[in-house]
Amino acid sequence: MKKLGNLLPAARLRRLTHLTAITRNVTRWSSTYAMLKRYVAIRGFVHQLNDRTILSLLPTDEQDKDIDILLGILGELESGTKDLQAEDSTILDARNLFDETILLYPDAAKRLGPNADILVSPIFESAVTKLLNNAAGQLSAVERESVCGLQMNFLATQNPSDKPLTLAERAKKRKKTSHEEFNYLDCRFLRPTSNMCERFFSLAKLALTDHRRAMTPQNFEQQMFLKVNNWLWNVSDLVKAMSK
Numbered sequence: 001m002k003k004l005g006n007l008l009p010a011a012r013l014r015r016l017t018h019l020t021a022i023t024r025n026v027t028r029w030s031s032t033y034a035m036l037k038r039y040v041a042i043r044g045f046v047h048q049l050n051d052r053t054i055l056s057l058l059p060t061d062e063q064d065k066d067i068d069i070l071l072g073i074l075g076e077l078e079s080g081t082k083d084l085q086a087e088d089s090t091i092l093d094a095r096n097l098f099d100e101t102i103l104l105y106p107d108a109a110k111r112l113g114p115n116a117d118i119l120v121s122p123i124f125e126s127a128v129t130k131l132l133n134n135a136a137g138q139l140s141a142v143e144r145e146s147v148c149g150l151q152m153n154f155l156a157t158q159n160p161s162d163k164p165l166t167l168a169e170r171a172k173k174r175k176k177t178s179h180e181e182f183n184y185l186d187c188r189f190l191r192p193t194s195n196m197c198e199r200f201f202s203l204a205k206l207a208l209t210d211h212r213r214a215m216t217p218q219n220f221e222q223q224m225f226l227k228v229n230n231w232l233w234n235v236s237d238l239v240k241a242m243s244k
Contacts, residue, residue: 001035003054004046016045030081033074036067077101085195091125092132094192121146128187136184152183200228 003009004021013020022038025031043064046054059067080097083089098112115122127143130136131150139147204224212220226233 001039003057004042009049009051009054012049012051013042013045016048017042019045030078033071033078036071036074040067040071076104084193087196089192090132090188091128091190091192095125095129128190131184131187147184150185150187152185200224203228 001021001023004013005023010020019038019042021042022031022035024035043058046058049055080101083097084094095114098108102109102112110116111118114126119125123142124146127139127147128150130138130143131147204220207224207227208220215223
């Protein structure tokens, strides 16, 4: 594909098709899929170039069959990769996607498993997954402790009245509260990836032109956050804020 990107081969290929060669970007996994997909699309035209240098680099027929099989596998993984990049993706969605991938490709468990070495806090992730799956009752003691900061209300430990409770009343209260469930925050705000932040940083980089160099960092940050969260406000809110 690198040879096809050179000046003369690229010009000859352009006469046969509007598709150009795509090279692999080591920083993006999806570029491998894009490169192989483009190769399959243009390999018929590549043979028509009659360039000995390029023809000597082409895969054999058996290798082409392996590429077709590999492309099908990468196509499945590519769909999962794009789902992870969605802004409405949750940790539960990511866990379900990883579990499905492990079922198809068991070797992926080393990196995608719930206890993979790459995870910073597997206990917290497991707890959040259960909360998103409405299974708070299945939390272990360690998992419950890891998400204690997400609890919305805590159980009352003191008697609201001044009258002390009897032994029987305290026993009944302990039995009642032991079966109560804590209410937790909606954990959908916890993102499985940093794509939303990366998009925001890219947008800030494009917006920080020479015309905005004189802006203070505080004003620039406020404007960028208003831009990203423009669905939370409208013109009427702006008028109310200016009138105060």
